[in-house]
Amino acid sequence: MKIHVTDQAGVEHELEGLEGWRVMEVIRDWGLNIKAECGGACSCATCHVYVAPEWFDKVGARSDDEEDLLDTVGDVKPTSRLSCQILMSDELDGLKVTLAASAAQ
Amino acid sequence: MSGNEIVTDVVVIGGGPVGLFSVFELGLLDLKCHVIDILDRPGGQCAELYPEKPIYDIPGFPVVTGQELTDNLLKQIAPFNAEFHYNRMVNSVEKQADGTFRLVTDADETFIAKVVVIAAGGGSFQPKRPPVEGIEAFEGKSVYYAVRKMDDFRDQDVVIVGGGDSALDWTLNLQPIARSLTLVHRRDAFKAAPASVNRMKELVMEGKINFLLGQVSKLDGENGQINHVHLTMDAGDLSIPATRLLPFFGLTMKLGPVADWGLDLNDNLIVVDTEKFETSVPGIFAIGDINHYPGKLKLILSGFHEAALMAQAAKKIVSPDERVIFQYTTSSTKLQKKLGVA
Ligand SMILES: Cc1cc2nc3c(=O)[nH]c(=O)nc-3n(C[C@H](O)[C@H](O)[C@H](O)COP(=O)(O)OP(=O)(O)OC[C@H]3O[C@@H](n4cnc5c(N)ncnc54)[C@H](O)[C@@H]3O)c2cc1C
Ligand code: FES
Numbered sequence: 001m002k003i004h005v006t007d008q009a010g011v012e013h014e015l016e017g018l019e020g021w022r023v024m025e026v027i028r029d030w031g032l033n034i035k036a037e038c039g040g041a042c043s044c045a046t047c048h049v050y051v052a053p054e055w056f057d058k059v060g061a062r063s064d065d066e067e068d069l070l071d072t073v074g075d076v077k078p079t080s081r082l083s084c085q086i087l088m089s090d091e092l093d094g095l096k097v098t099l100a101a102s103a104a105q
Numbered sequence: 106m107s108g109n110e111i112v113t114d115v116v117v118i119g120g121g122p123v124g125l126f127s128v129f130e131l132g133l134l135d136l137k138c139h140v141i142d143i144l145d146r147p148g149g150q151c152a153e154l155y156p157e158k159p160i161y162d163i164p165g166f167p168v169v170t171g172q173e174l175t176d177n178l179l180k181q182i183a184p185f186n187a188e189f190h191y192n193r194m195v196n197s198v199e200k201q202a203d204g205t206f207r208l209v210t211d212a213d214e215t216f217i218a219k220v221v222v223i224a225a226g227g228g229s230f231q232p233k234r235p236p237v238e239g240i241e242a243f244e245g246k247s248v249y250y251a252v253r254k255m256d257d258f259r260d261q262d263v264v265i266v267g268g269g270d271s272a273l274d275w276t277l278n279l280q281p282i283a284r285s286l287t288l289v290h291r292r293d294a295f296k297a298a299p300a301s302v303n304r305m306k307e308l309v310m311e312g313k314i315n316f317l318l319g320q321v322s323k324l325d326g327e328n329g330q331i332n333h334v335h336l337t338m339d340a341g342d343l344s345i346p347a348t349r350l351l352p353f354f355g356l357t358m359k360l361g362p363v364a365d366w367g368l369d370l371n372d373n374l375i376v377v378d379t380e381k382f383e384t385s386v387p388g389i390f391a392i393g394d395i396n397h398y399p400g401k402l403k404l405i406l407s408g409f410h411e412a413a414l415m416a417q418a419a420k421k422i423v424s425p426d427e428r429v430i431f432q433y434t435t436s437s438t439k440l441q442k443k444l445g446v447a
Contacts, residue, residue, distance in 0.1 A: 037227070037358060043154045046357065068296045071268045072355040074235030074320055076291050101236035 001093040005049075007032050008099050017088040023049070023097065024084035035105045040084035045069040047083045048076075048103045052096035059086050059095070073102040109214045113139045114423045116208055116218040117187075118195045118363075121149020123393030123408030124224030125178040130416035131222075132185030133440055136423055139216060140187055141208075143194040143229045143361075148175035150226060150394075151405075153356060163405060174405075184445045190214070194229055198366045200386060219388070220419040223375060224408070226394040229361035233354035235266065237321055246329030248350045252279070260284045262346050264334050266321055267353030268294070273301040275351060280314055287315040287345060289336060319343070321352070363395065371397045381418035382411045388422055390415045 001017045005027055015030050017023070024047040027034045035046035042065050051059055056079050062070070066085050070076050083097065115131055117124045120142035128138045146152055151160075151171030159168045169177070193210040198221055201207050208216040232250030234240060240248060252258065252275055263283040265276050268290040274297075276288045288305065295302045308314045319338035326332045334347040360373050369376040369385035374397035377384055384391050392415050393408035401407070420429050434440045441447030 035357075038154055041155055041158060043158070044357070067292075067294075071291060071296060072233060074237065074266070074352065074354060076320065102233075 001088065001090065002095075003027075003088070003092070004094070004096045005030075005032060006096075006098040008101055008104055017092070017095070019088055019090070021088045022084045023086040023088060023092075023095070024082075026088065027083060027099070032099065033104045034083070034099060035103060036084065038084075042066060042069060042082065042085060045072045045082060046103055048073050048100040049081055049083045049097040050077055050100060051079045051081050051086075052098075053079055055092070055095050055097075058091060073100065075100050075102050110217060111139060111188075111214065112217045113137050113188075114218065115139070115220045115222060115419060116141065116195075116206070116216045117222045117224055118198075118208075119149060119224035119226055119393070119395075120144070120147040120189065120191075121224060121226045121393060122151055122174060122178060122405050123226070123412060124149070124222070125175070125182060126409050127222055127224060127392060127412040127415065128182040128185055128187045129178075130412045131419060132182065132187070133434070133443060134416055134420040134429065135443070136220070136416070136419060138185070138187040139190060139218075141190045141193055141195050141210060141216075143192065143231075145191045147179060147189065147191075148172065150358075151175050153230060160405070184443065194361065196362050198389065200388070204388070206388065219423045221389045222415060222419070223363065223384070223389065223391040223395055224393045224412075225361075225363050225391075227358035228363065228373075228395070229359060230356040231359045231361070232352075233357045235321055235352045235354060237324060240324060243324060243326060243329055243331050243350070247326065247331045247348060248324070248352070250352065252351070255279070255282060258283055258349055261349040263287070263349045263351065264289060264321075264345065264347040265351045265353065266290070268292070268296055269353060269355070270297045270301065271353040272351075273297040273305055275353070276305055276314065277301060277308075280308060283349075285315070286313075287317060287347070289317050289319055289321065289334075291318065291320050293318060317343070317345075321350070324350070374401075380414065382415040383418060390419065 003017045005013045017026050037046045038044035114136040115138045117140045120140045152175050156172035193212040197209045199207050206221045258279050259282045262285045264287045266289045309316045319336040322337040323335035333344045336343045375391035377396045379398050392411040394403045438447045
């Protein structure tokens with residue numbers, strides 16, 4: 001299964017996603033510029049991505065915790081998500097996301 | 106130069122779990138510690154990033170939260186009366202001709218220590234900078250991440266950004282002295298004390314402050330002085346006059362000054378040996394998340410183990426002529442006396 005990630009410089013990368021991994025883990029494993037300071041504990045907001053509009057409904061809804069955490073970044077858009085809160089699954093094969101500036105190391 | 110100089114056996118840089126436990130291991134060997142942390146409380150990542158989240162891999166605790174672990178560590182080290190210095194960052198560490206170390210903090214204090222223990226974890230906590238182009242040029246002159254002097258905001262057009270307690274508290278505190286005050290938050294829900302939120306809403310009703318739903322997108326100004334803040338809002342973009350901006354987006358970890366202390370580094374981590382956890386400078390040790398050696402695991406458990414071995418080596422530096430006998434806390438009355446239980 002694939003995910004398509006556009007980095008902060010606008011370069012698109014096609015990454016191999018693994019079932020059960022978090023999208024953040026896939027992006028980090030690939031070495032793209034994602035800080036992911038808390039390692040996926042929904043505590044830091046440094047894994048902020050914009051989900052492509054056509055995928056936004058498929059990745060599920062933000063939790064209250066995630067919503068609170070998004071308050072701590074200055075570049076939230078309607079399609080903002082914390083990539084550590086999105087679990088890879090067959091339904092997300094082909095998912096497109098863009099790394100937010102606030103996710104950079 | 107400051108007039109404030111503190112002389113001690115050991116300075117521990119960082120009051121995270123590993124720094125705290127090192128006070129225990131050093132205390133058992135009669136070494137007196139001062140602990141310095143840039144945060145206003147102990148616990149490091151445990152207290153700052155996940156105080157209420159459960160940890161499952163601390164030996165003997167099937168489950169313990171970040172804050173409980175911190176509280177327990179403080180209880181455990183209480184007999185050793187370490188002195189804590191919060192809200193200060195250690196800026197420099199230098200070896201002096203007599204072999205001792207001189208540390209200077211950003212509060213301009215000096216510490217003289219025989220041993221330095223760097224337990225700086227993921228680095229120093231620093232305010233999150235909003236992703237606004239060119240904001241650095243205004244920092245410290247008209248854009249601040251904390252209020253150090255209220256007077257800097259007197260008769261100013263203040264814009265505060267955020268929805269947490271800091272944003273709300275400073276909105277309430279600065280409103281009476283600011284010429285105008287605008288609170289900006291991306292949504293109409295706040296993660297702050299309900300009483301502060303209610304008071305803020307009252308002030309809005311009374312016309313004493315403005316509240317806008319949006320995000321800061323751009324700053325105008327020159328020579329470090331802002332004059333307008335641009336906001337992106339659902340209703341369209343808006344530019345408001347402002348002479349002070351206070352973004353409150355919480356904290357993030359940066360390596361900080363540790364990088365400049367002349368120690369051997371590996372990818373921003375301090376290289377140590379695995380016998381003593383000593384750095385490339387004898388007398389300076391690095392334990393916990395900040396260090397690097399083959400096989401390193403960034404776990405609290407590993408940091409505790411490193412603290413125990415470090416303390417043995419530190420003792421030899423502070424008291425080179427004293428013979429240290431290895432003892433268990435369960436059976437040594439000497440150790441139990443130090444802990445105040447025998
Ligand atoms: C969400 C999350 C969950 C985690 N879960 C677990 C888990 O289940 N089990 C586990 O073992 N580990 C876990 N960890 C990792 C664990 O928190 C770290 O291993 C641990 O905190 C490291 O402790 P430390 O004392 O080395 O550093 P830290 O906790 O990072 O503390 C370092 C302290 O040093 C201070 N400091 C740094 N530089 C300076 C300076 N120049 N001057 C003054 N002060 C300075 C900092 O402000 C900070 O308070 C987790 C981490 C996170 C973020
Ligand atoms: S990695 Fe910290 S919130 Fe996602």
